[in-house]
Amino acid sequence: MVNILQSKRESSRFQILVEIAAHQPNLRQKEVAERLGVTPQAISEYIKELVANGLVTTDGRMRYSITKEGVEWLLEGAAELKRYARVVMEDIISHVSVWTALAESDLAEGERVSLEMRGGLLYANRKEGIEASGITISDARAGEDVGVSDLKGLISLDEGVIIVAKVPRVQAGGSRKVDVDALKTLVSGEKMIGALGVEALVALRKAGREPDVIFGAKESAVEAAFHGINSVIASVDEQVPSLLERLESEGLKYELVDLTTV
Numbered sequence: 013m014v015n016i017l018q019s020k021r022e023s024s025r026f027q028i029l030v031e032i033a034a035h036q037p038n039l040r041q042k043e044v045a046e047r048l049g050v051t052p053q054a055i056s057e058y059i060k061e062l063v064a065n066g067l068v069t070t071d072g073r074m075r076y077s078i079t080k081e082g083v084e085w086l087l088e089g090a091a092e093l094k095r096y097a098r099v100v101m102e103d104i105i106s107h108v109s110v111w112t113a114l115a116e117s118d119l120a121e122g123e124r125v126s127l128e129m130r131g132g133l134l135y136a137n138r139k140e141g142i143e144a145s146g147i148t149i150s151d152a153r154a155g156e157d158v159g160v161s162d163l164k165g166l167i168s169l170d171e172g173v174i175i176v177a178k179v180p181r182v183q184a185g186g187s188r189k190v191d192v193d194a195l196k197t198l199v200s201g202e203k204m205i206g207a208l209g210v211e212a213l214v215a216l217r218k219a220g221r222e223p224d225v226i227f228g229a230k231e232s233a234v235e236a237a238f239h240g241i242n243s244v245i246a247s248v249d250e251q252v253p254s255l256l257e258r259l260e261s262e263g264l265k266y267e268l269v270d271l272t273t274v
Contacts, residue, residue, distance in 0.1 A: 031047070186215075
């Protein structure tokens with residue numbers, strides 16, 4: 013896990029690796045130092061560390077190149093920044109003054125309430141021991157929407173888990189060649205279920221589960237994960253590559269399960 017937002021050291025490593033990737037194999041350490049606001053000696057030490065970690069290679073003549081491992085590390089860091097920027101742009105800046113939550117009990121205007129995310133929705137309540145809190149801007153009955161301002165603390169949210177269940181295309185047997193029992197196990201419990209392809213839709217129905225999403229399943233999986241909701245996307249095999257590419261572009265982790273039977 014890259015922690016470039018929590019660590020000045022990791023942030024510097026990330027920035028230097030970006031510079032190497034952009035200007036390889038010729039890198040002027042003095043210019044990089046000026047851009048990053050550190051000394052050339054510090055740049056030199058960071059580069060030695062990157063080489064030792066296998067993220068950068070050098071021929072010993074001030075020529076540097078990023079390795080495959082370095083590219084992967086850089087992509088992971090970029091994905092972390094992208095996720096953070098997404099939260100800032102969509103959830104913070106656009107609602108900087110007032111957040112909207114579901115009242116779990118009757119609340120009075122001006123009351124400090126606890127805030128927690130469950131099932132992808134923000135709830136306001138009077139529970140104790142919750143880090144995030146805010147002030148209600150109006151009265152609200154239980155179940156109503158309520159505006160909350162003066163947010164303090166961080167709202168705890170674990171990224172949702174995505175399972176991609178691969179189903180063979182109809183030419184290879186379609187839903188008739190699916191391990192239905194395995195699919196039943198995958199879709200059990202509280203998860204968002206999506207289908208990509210008619211074969212996947214029929215397989216889910218054979219497993220006794222109607223999908224929550226048929227159209228836009230890729231984006232639904234992404235949004236569900238960002239809101240802490242686990243999901244299973246049953247996908248016909250020919251659409252799996254584009255689905256995985258979409259998940260990887262957002263830095264989301266997933267598990268791929270092949271449901272094809274012999």
